[in-house]
Amino acid sequence: DGFPAERLFNQGYSYTYDDVIFLPHFIDFPTDAVHLNTKLTKNIHLSIPCVSSPMDTVTESSMALSMAALGGLGIVHYNNLASEQAALIRSAKSRRIPFISDPIFKTPSDSIDSFDDFASSPCVFVTQSGNSKSKLLGVVAKSDWESLSDKDAPVSDYMSASPVTAPSSYSLEQVASFLASKKLGFVPLVSERDGEVLDLVTTADVERICGFPKLGGLPSIGKDGDFMVGAAMGTREQDKERLEHLVKAGANVVVLDSSQGNSIYQIEMIKYVKRTYPDLDVVGGNVVTAYQAQNLIQAGADALRVGMGSGSICTTQEVCAVGRGQATAVYKVSSIAEQCGVPVIADGGIANSGHIVKALVLGASTVMMGSFLAGSNEAPGIYEYQGGRRIKKYRGMGSLEAMTKGSDVRYLGDSAKLKVAQGVVGAVADKGSVLKFIPYTMQAVKQGFQDLGASSLQSAHDLLKSRILRLEVWLRFVQEQLKLKAGCMIWYTMRR
């Protein structure tokens, strides 16, 4: 029944994930026996095969932190100054709890103007600098301010001068029992090194996060003992300076961000990164063919990012007439990369858990997701309402709007004078926290693997290579077209 992958993908057709379907195989183990631990690069191991995309509506501190807490990894975008990108990485790496608060700070001589200062926080912190960059001097709780007769008094007059704090190295469980044992409603997490406030954790946050389903795997912790965080960068001369910032901030891996990675610029940058920082892993891409992949592997790439025009907001295939169906691209590149021990990141086009199963079984070691994560609490941006539904903005990094902010190098290179968009601006529905829906998604992926008789990524790849796992072309697309045509015919008949 069906076709072996090798035969299906060598017929000159380009298939997207939706064009193919696996035939089920034999089950002789429970779902919980499926393990999804994997490699992001030659040297980085992850508990789950999930990576968040370096897009400015997807990955900043909160997403990077949460992905690492889940056992995946976030790649911080570079549509900003190098110092801003470095600050986002530091912020994610300095924490232990998958949650980023937005504490309010005042200097001792400031006063509190209105209730607004307590709108998003149960207290205000007092430091000499009026921001998080100096030692905590005191705390003003909302109730302290409410009972005050002279609202213009400086905060130093009525702050609690020796607030209870907890060390920022505490895990969620440690903070939870600390709050319970001291009967506190909130506690500032303070750096042991310099007394700076890194976070504010409330009992409500702890209850919310503790209520999320558990994945059971290890979080992604680097050799430095902090959460692992990745960073995107370009291949221009000034990106060497950015790289220095990223390394100082503790980035564990850099991703050379290009829609067509097989270029002299990228090859030279891969060699530069490996020469200058031999311990830093570098991801090359994007590629979709074996020829492109071989060039970047030879240059020293520690992983390859695969996909061109496959993303939900991409228009590269329409604008430039280049690209490849994502299922074919993942299969073809993985076949070559595996022989060289280079992991593949299947980037773009993931709209459901079935797509993740397809990408992983066809040879990828991880999937990189944009739209799948963009509606989450952890994605940058605020929720808006559209037709009564809560949505968040999601935009292509090649959209005119994003390029105006600087991301044009990914799509235009150095010399292009006119901007032509290769992506669009859209919105995605509110999905809640990644801490909640990623565990459910991983469970669905495990069930897919079980149906295929594969208890791990390696066993899925082996079953595919040995022709035991078989596929068919899924004519859903044609069916949709036929339905559409039938609809048009009816409409046409009615008009006549």
Ligand code: XMP
């Ligand atoms: P998904 O499908 O997960 O895709 O939303 C995310 C991936 O899409 C790529 N990307 C773009 N591709 N024009 C493109 O052709 C764009 O403007 C654009 N922005 C992002 C990128 O690889 C990302 O990970």
